[in-house]
Amino acid sequence: MSTETHPAVADLLARSHELGADRRNTNYAGGNASAKGTATDPATGGDVELLWVKGSGGDLGTLTEAGLAVLRLDRMRALVDVYPGEEREDEMVAAFDYCLHGRGGAAPSIDTAMHGLVGAPHVDHLHPDSGIAIATAADGEELTRKVFGDRVVWVPWRRPGFQLGLDIAAVREANPQAIGCILGGHGITAWGATSEECKRNSLEIIRTAEAYLAEHGEQEPFGEALPGYEPLSEPDRRARAAALFPVLRGLASTDSPQVGHFTDAPEVLEFLSREKHPALAALGTSCPDHFLRTKVAPLVVDLPATAPLEQVVARVKELHHGYREEYAAYYRRHATPDSPPMRGADPAIVLVPGVGMFSFGRDKQTARVAGEFYVNAINVMRGAESVSTYAPIPESEKFRIEYWELEEAKLRRMPKPKPLATRIALVTGGGSGIGRAIALRLAAEGACVAVADRDAEAAAQVAAEIGGADRAVAVAADVTDEAGVARAVADCALAFGGIDLVVNNAGLSISKPLLETTTADWDLQHDVMAKGSFLVSREAARAMIEQGMGGDIVYIASKNGVFAGPNNIAYGATKADQAHQVRLLAAELGEHGIRVNGVNPDGVVRGSGIFASGWGAQRAAVYGVPEEELGAFYAQRTLLKREVLPEHVANAVFVLTGGELSHTTGLHVPVDAGVAAAFLR
Structure with a gap:
């Protein structure tokens, strides 16, 4: 059997894409288009008349052949003879399944009857703002005659369904001069003998309505300006929106997140x-x-x-x-x-x-x-x-x-949501290494992710890797800057509505003996990890409490917060600080439903920004091994003899936040392949 695209389908897709690309013509996922044509029945070898129509839930602008429902016209039109009337018209939708041709393609939508029963080879049903304006005017029927003459016919409001399809088919038969109709309260329908003519007729209705409104409409249809209700300046609007959004989201999530x-x-x-x-x-x-x-x-x-x-x-x-x-x-x-x-x-x-x-x-x-x-x-x-x-x-x-x-x-029929669906995550140090792996994993499990990093370009690359702005955004943030942290949390709120899950991952490492460790070394590491985690947790907790939806704060600490390694005073001390922040905040934030947990990795060499920036060479020198063999060295000193990778840390973050450990807080999860000296006591 041929797998080539039928010419009628090719024309339908091209028309749909052109109409759907311009939001003046129809809204996203709104409206539908169809084509009729003759094809070869693979079972009999004879000709069969088919209807191809956009299936339920698709979008005209991005429609593919797989998104079309394919029905036999003879069977569909035969439904007219068994139609039980408007009171039972919903039963007809189930009957469409018995009209499908072959595997039938996408699920037929409620508007299928309109397309199948109207006699024209090509039909468009669209929701243009200009057309709906005429359709929702109190004198819409009179306006339709005034705007379009007899080229467009008024059809009073009727809920979409089989009866509406019969009504429109009758209107077309009774008005051979008409190119389409205005559906009261709803939208427009147009038809044509060819795909090009159908598209022309749709655009004529839309552009004619636009021109009439522009020429005859009042300049201030919403009335006089309200004193005090004028827009705030853009910075003030965004600041007010960021402050309000978590509150509004919490209220809007009363019944479901x-x-x-x-x-x-x-x-x-x-x-x-x-x-x-x-x-x-x-x-x-x-x-x-x-x-x-x-x-x-x-x-x-x-x-x-x-x-x-x-x-x-x-x-x-x-x-x-x-x-x-x-x-x-x-x-x-x-x-x-x-x-x-x-x-x-x-x-x-x-x-x-x-x-x-x-x-x-x-x-x-x-x-x-x-x-x-x-x-x-x-x-x-x-x-x-x-x-x-x-x-x-x-x-x-x-x-x-x-x-x-x-x-x-x-x-x-909608698929079961992923474990982190509706959750909004902020990952610091998300531009590389462990942070990148965590951001990718949380997004894969359904979360919306704000990728925060001092390196804005790296954050943008990770956000782009995750997907578009509906899934991830990049946030430039230096966690040592109090105002910058507040902006990062506000940016996360503006992007997705609030914040539910924070991963304190931003970090750096300087490996030096005690006598060589400067106050600058000490301050830098404590500023980034101890102070930075504190600032991020404080701002995130503020938003979480406003939301009233609970939340998760996860610290990427280290086995060095427990294990006393050589030449590591500043790093080990700040990791111990982070480890105790977990316990302190778990005790304080529990009453708000906010869980605070930590992950203690061993050295993550491969894919780590920290190790690539000099820490790897320093630690390799401490242990007397080549830098390229440092990961294998770490693995051999573990009980499982396995190297720890960024993805293993990301797995632990997901386990802590994915819903199965809903009653766990104040916990540190080792991800070190088994370092006995770092066992928790």
Whole structure:
């Protein structure tokens, strides 16, 4: 059987990529596109008509052939004859599985019926801000006629599904001159005889709507400026956001842990500075793709930007309590005996005038996309208010979609989260050696990682190795600088919402006999490791306590904190200092659910920045072995005769923080292949 891409599929992918690359056309993972064509049935050798359509959960801009659902058109269209009616239309989604061709590709989405039942060979369903602005205007039907004439037809709001597909198919049949339709409260659908024509028609609808709003819309659709609600300066915004974020994240994680995203985009700041923003925000979003990610409405802080931080924190906690009560009431107003259980009453979007928007989700990408969708919603409100009145779909309809069994089934299909999912880690000295290995391991286990290092370039390289900004960021930090440590923790909070897991790994080594050890040698090693660990732990604990979610602090100490080796007074003493910090902080921070543990490695030679910077040569000279044989020398003096590598230390950090040792604090884990003189007593 041929594995070549069908020409219709090639055209569909090219069109999808072009449309999806421009966020004016549709939001991330929103909308879908399809193509119909004839292929050879591998079972019979005859021709078979097929539908290729973007599957559930994909993104148009990055769509691949594997992301398409492939269905037989004859079987799908035959479903019209057995359709039991709108009250039971959800049953039709399961029937799509019996229409799949071969292995069927991706799981069909709820919009599959729209694409299969509309007679045009090519169909696009998109969520452009301009189109949704018309779709959510109180007089959307009249506006559609005014903006598009008879080329675009108004379709009243209907929840996505089989009946909507029938409705749109009927609209096209009754309006042969039409190139598409505006779906009330939702988005647009366009069609064409060729892929190129379909794309042209989609863009005509979108650009025509944009031009109409630009020409006829009011300049200040959100009303007058609110005194005191204007944006703070950028440095003040970021400082306020970093201070607020751990508090907000802790509140947003009341029902389940969340990761956060912050934006102070101009659209957000301008919206929050205007008099209409409280009333508009309370109406919530309208497009299903939007409110499924942003929830029915955001939490809006009702204080001016210049309000003292303590007042804002106190008010946020009050508002959060009220938000949870109102969300529970919303659930009770609309739930039926068949509704899924309430999933969580915390906000996904928090709006703080003068500062910006904080969005939350099960991972960084989900949080970021939720924020992007709310920016889309602001643009929609702006467009609708500029030419009419914003009128989203009713609350009851939002509930029907938010607690749709089909959405619940989609959630059940999601893979089990990794052990460190939703956890935010800061690794000092993360640019090389043990720190790099720890950062890589924590990220592989699901954590978001801030890679902190004095060498900003090295930190950036490790962050890039982990992945994009949704997984890791680089933070320039000298742990001996009190203000720099505070900035590093703030940068971590701004990147992901807070901090849950700190690894005090930054270090250096100078090997000298007592009589040759200078006060500069002593001060440098104690500044980096003893003082540096103290500063990092203090700032991280401050944020963790604000979050109220507990946390982990791990010290990469050393067997030298226990074992008395030669020519090592400054290094051994500072490692002993770190070892006792573990015990002291475990005793102090336990009441906040913060666990403090340590790892005691033996000499890690391979991949170590410390050994490469001169410590290796010094220790090799002490023991009288060639530097290149130092790792083997260390291994031979252990009980297991094994060399310790950075990855072995990273393994211990994961074991301490991965969830299985949830009741362990104040512990030091030796990772030394067995050095009897360093046994803990």
